[in-house]
Amino acid sequence: MAGKALPEPTLHRLPVYLQHLKRLSLRGIVVVSCSTLSRDLGLDSSQIRKDLEVTGTVGKPKVGFPVPALIGAIEHFLGWDKVKNAVLAGAEGLGPALLGLKEFAHYGLRIVGVFDADERLIGADLHGFEVRPLGFLPGIARSASARVGIITLPAHLAQSAADLMVSAGVRAIWNLAPIPVRVPAGVFVENRDFYFPLAALSCRLERQEVEAK
């Protein structure tokens, strides 16, 4: 009954489908076929069908999938339909930018506290949040039952912030610091420097990648 092997790449494509389906929905479209999605998004239609399969939504031959049901199913599958409390470590650089965009709610996250180690930042107001010392993180995270942590600190502070989070019961960490953090088994971590997608572009540009496959 639990989901079978869930391919990583599928997980990364689901949000793409979700965004597009929401746009279709706004235009009043209520059913969509994999072939149409394939044309719109430039992905193989079989792949799309298999990806959508994990959400449990069934389509009708000759018609396609019901758009509203698909949107709901993907959001539910990703857990974006349930609010999860989160703590943010890092009040400089990317952190404030993320807060300012006020997009977290769309992804099921509610920030309950912002923390930093730099004394000059403590007490500052960041889009409505008061920046507090890192040492306060565990207490606040625990009392709010925060299960998600986001790290946008410089490299040398990332690991200790992760440790604090884990100690406070955080079970999933989105680490945007330019260094991987290690966590105990049972805690999920996405070590993903912001700029890495540039690698692919730059590299391909450099070597002109002859085959346009």
Next chain:
Amino acid sequence: MAGKALPEPTLHRLPVYLQHLKRLSLRGIVVVSCSTLSRDLGLDSSQIRKDLEVTGTVGKPKVGFPVPALIGAIEHFLGWDKVKNAVLAGAEGLGPALLGLKEFAHYGLRIVGVFDADERLIGADLHGFEVRPLGFLPGIARSASARVGIITLPAHLAQSAADLMVSAGVRAIWNLAPIPVRVPAGVFVENRDFYFPLAALSCRLERQEVEAK
């Protein structure tokens, strides 16, 4: 003579190695073995060895790889050692945040112009750049021979910005808008909404992913 099939995942891991090697280098370490890297980064050592192979660097049995040579080889392979001019479309949200971090230079990029469609933003100063109308993008991109474009605009403007970039000779686009853009063959595009890594975390958190494999 040209590089063989270059696995995508390898491309994404190279920057991780690069960061770590730079840290090792700062600590005065001049050789490192794949087994050591494996312990540090939590990746399989065979995988690391195969990844590093694409850079052409050779290691010594019983010793490992020369750190400085490896750093240079990866930077060269990724094209981060050569400055490429780039245009930024989007003066709100992520765009300014990226500019403010002043990290682009590390990745071989020099921003030569910032553009937006919102009239209220035109003329504003953004970390030393004057925001100009999107219509000016092609001229400036062309005269600076910008080969890279970065899009941080809202969804409804992303495609037109991409088109402008392509028309001006941009050959690689890093699209951070929440919608994929389509480009002609021969142009590389990374459609990557900033928040997508959250999908993996949230989803796994939600379904508790039993197997800790």
Next chain:
DNA sequence: CCTGATTCAGGATATATTTCCCGATTAAGG
């Protein structure tokens, strides 16, 4: 100089993911 332990290099195997394919189902039109 010889022995043992470590690591590279690269082929072989296993696993994961994508692509292909075909039978079954549905809607539209004659």
Next chain:
DNA sequence: CCTTAATCGGGAAATATATCCTGAATCAGG
């Protein structure tokens, strides 16, 4: 009601990626 064309569902084949394994090279120590 029957035919046609589009699409789903899911298994099979192909491809891509990761892991395992072996032999050769190198260094340290006796």
